[in-house]
Amino acid sequence: MNFDLFSIQDIVQKYADVIAQVSGVDVEVVDKKLYRVAGTGLYAEDVNQDMSSEGYVYKHILNTGEIRAIHNPGEDFLCFNCPSRSNCQETIEISMPIKVHEEIIGIIGLVGSNKDQRDLILQNEKLYLEFINQIAYFIAAKALEQKEKESKLSIIATLDSVIDHMEQGVLIMGKGNIITRGNESAKKQLGISTVKGKTVEIIYTGDELNNTSEYKMIIDNKEIFIMGEVYPLELRDYQYTSILIFKNIKTIHSDLYEMTATLKTVDAKNIIGSSEATKRLKRNIMKVAGSNSTVLITGESGTGKEMVATAIWRESDRRNQKFVAVNCAAIPESLLESELFGYVKGAFSGADPKGRIGKFELANQGIIFLDEIGDMPIYLQAKLLRVLQERTITRIGSNQVIPIDVRVIAATNKDLKAMIETKKFREDLYYRLNVIPLSIKPLRERREDIEELTNYFIKRYSRLLNKFYIYIERSTMELLKNHMWRGNVRELENTVEFMVNMMESDGVLNDKTLSVDFFKDVSTEIIINNNSDTITPLKELELREIQKALSIFGDTTEGKRKAAVSLGISLTTFYRRLEEVLKK
Numbered sequence: 001m002n003f004d005l006f007s008i009q010d011i012v013q014k015y016a017d018v019i020a021q022v023s024g025v026d027v028e029v030v031d032k033k034l035y036r037v038a039g040t041g042l043y044a045e046d047v048n049q050d051m052s053s054e055g056y057v058y059k060h061i062l063n064t065g066e067i068r069a070i071h072n073p074g075e076d077f078l079c080f081n082c083p084s085r086s087n088c089q090e091t092i093e094i095s096m097p098i099k100v101h102e103e104i105i106g107i108i109g110l111v112g113s114n115k116d117q118r119d120l121i122l123q124n125e126k127l128y129l130e131f132i133n134q135i136a137y138f139i140a141a142k143a144l145e146q147k148e149k150e151s152k153l154s155i156i157a158t159l160d161s162v163i164d165h166m167e168q169g170v171l172i173m174g175k176g177n178i179i180t181r182g183n184e185s186a187k188k189q190l191g192i193s194t195v196k197g198k199t200v201e202i203i204y205t206g207d208e209l210n211n212t213s214e215y216k217m218i219i220d221n222k223e224i225f226i227m228g229e230v231y232p233l234e235l236r237d238y239q240y241t242s243i244l245i246f247k248n249i250k251t252i253h254s255d256l257y258e259m260t261a262t263l264k265t266v267d268a269k270n271i272i273g274s275s276e277a278t279k280r281l282k283r284n285i286m287k288v289a290g291s292n293s294t295v296l297i298t299g300e301s302g303t304g305k306e307m308v309a310t311a312i313w314r315e316s317d318r319r320n321q322k323f324v325a326v327n328c329a330a331i332p333e334s335l336l337e338s339e340l341f342g343y344v345k346g347a348f349s350g351a352d353p354k355g356r357i358g359k360f361e362l363a364n365q366g367i368i369f370l371d372e373i374g375d376m377p378i379y380l381q382a383k384l385l386r387v388l389q390e391r392t393i394t395r396i397g398s399n400q401v402i403p404i405d406v407r408v409i410a411a412t413n414k415d416l417k418a419m420i421e422t423k424k425f426r427e428d429l430y431y432r433l434n435v436i437p438l439s440i441k442p443l444r445e446r447r448e449d450i451e452e453l454t455n456y457f458i459k460r461y462s463r464l465l466n467k468f469y470i471y472i473e474r475s476t477m478e479l480l481k482n483h484m485w486r487g488n489v490r491e492l493e494n495t496v497e498f499m500v501n502m503m504e505s506d507g508v509l510n511d512k513t514l515s516v517d518f519f520k521d522v523s524t525e526i527i528i529n530n531n532s533d534t535i536t537p538l539k540e541l542e543l544r545e546i547q548k549a550l551s552i553f554g555d556t557t558e559g560k561r562k563a564a565v566s567l568g569i570s571l572t573t574f575y576r577r578l579e580e581v582l583k584k
């Protein structure tokens, strides 16, 4: 161990003074590196001095640990190599090692500098030795105590640093639940700048979720729900009776949300389409976004129901809160209830034994999007109705009633009214949900949107797939515009993605880039524009030739110059035309 006599220098000096007073002889104390830690009389001025170039006797003591009395300095064999041997002022010297266990941490030197002092020491040598030995023991005990104090302090500093860097909140409490210490995370999660000295009440709610217990914490007259554990401390110190390691339930919600939110969300302005139906839809989104009323979005599969729901959220005051989507058709019936409302540890067999937070709770203050609501089992519809009426939820297996403030947006591609007739959907729930109905037309009933959507998806996928795109042939665009689009915008998007993948390096999308399946689904409405009498617009011909020249000469500056020459136009005109092509 590394004992440092300088860390207790004041005390060592006091002991040196005591020895000097009692013995009437000068005293010095050196550490194991041969620095003078304390000194009296002749040595008082030279404290802190490095003595490693002299101190031959001390070096010997450090090596052997023996107690040494030198009665004739200069003549002792230990003095033979000493440079001051010929003019040594000392008349006698007693050296006593200071030891902690077997480690030598320093030396006490009792040094006579005249005959009287020499006589004094010689007369009382045995007594002095016992006395210095006792003092060496005291100094060693002090050094040990200091070392232990320092290591305790460094353990505390390490623990403090660990606690401060913990993501969880940590509160250390003393008698009467008075907080002795709290880390930064605790203060942040509780929204309190100082926690030390405050009294905290911690009440177990009885619910166990994610393998931890839920508590209601009351501090500063505030009620905060947390998940964590309280650990009693078996110490006698009344300042440290228990430790609470926790996370605010809101933080858990945010963490869970961050982990699961993978949705692509849009603002209303990013909804593509200029048809009257789409313009009306966008206007309605802006109108309903500000309200808290429930919205029911209807439309065929792939028309953009989820996209509309996210747009309502992003245009609403809840945009900074969560948007939690649940697909009622994708979750097995038996699990849907627990997915929506959560459950506590041991709630039912077959469940994850740890307990779990439900989507309603997760969406608190935000929006829950219940997609495919028509697929919700009838018994759950009754529960959902109750939640919508009472604005509270109860986790499965728990007695706690939790108030929630959630806006509900539901969506379906089913005919709910027909389902009410066949008793598959509750009428009362339908009216609760259908406060604001938004219906999205199928793509084939708003064909004006197709060209815009196609161009939008082409740009998107060319960028995503890193492909060079020049233009889409008019006849191909006409094919797309006249297609049935049973799968609506999703099908169009997938078709365009396929086409961009199939596009050759010439950057042209044409019939050849369409899939075979596309032609299998040709509707009777389609006007196929492929007979030999068809006139190709001049613009298209021009673009095609530009593209051909580029593919021959290459897309470099030199290639473009050659392309312009071969087309019989100036380089400036070539660039202008090329820009027109790329803008398309």
Ligand SMILES: Nc1ncnc2c1ncn2[C@@H]1O[C@H](COP(=O)(O)OP(=O)(O)OP(=O)(O)O)[C@@H](O)[C@H]1O
Binding pocket: 270, 271, 272, 273, 299, 300, 301, 302, 303, 304, 305, 306, 307, 308, 371, 413, 489, 490, 493
């Ligand atoms: N007007 C639009 N502008 C841009 N993208 C759109 C538009 N309409 C739909 N999309 C895109 O089409 C795809 C399908 O949309 P979405 O998933 O919202 O449809 P949905 O009606 O919820 O489908 P489902 O009923 O199958 O759940 C998404 O990638 C969406 O971004």
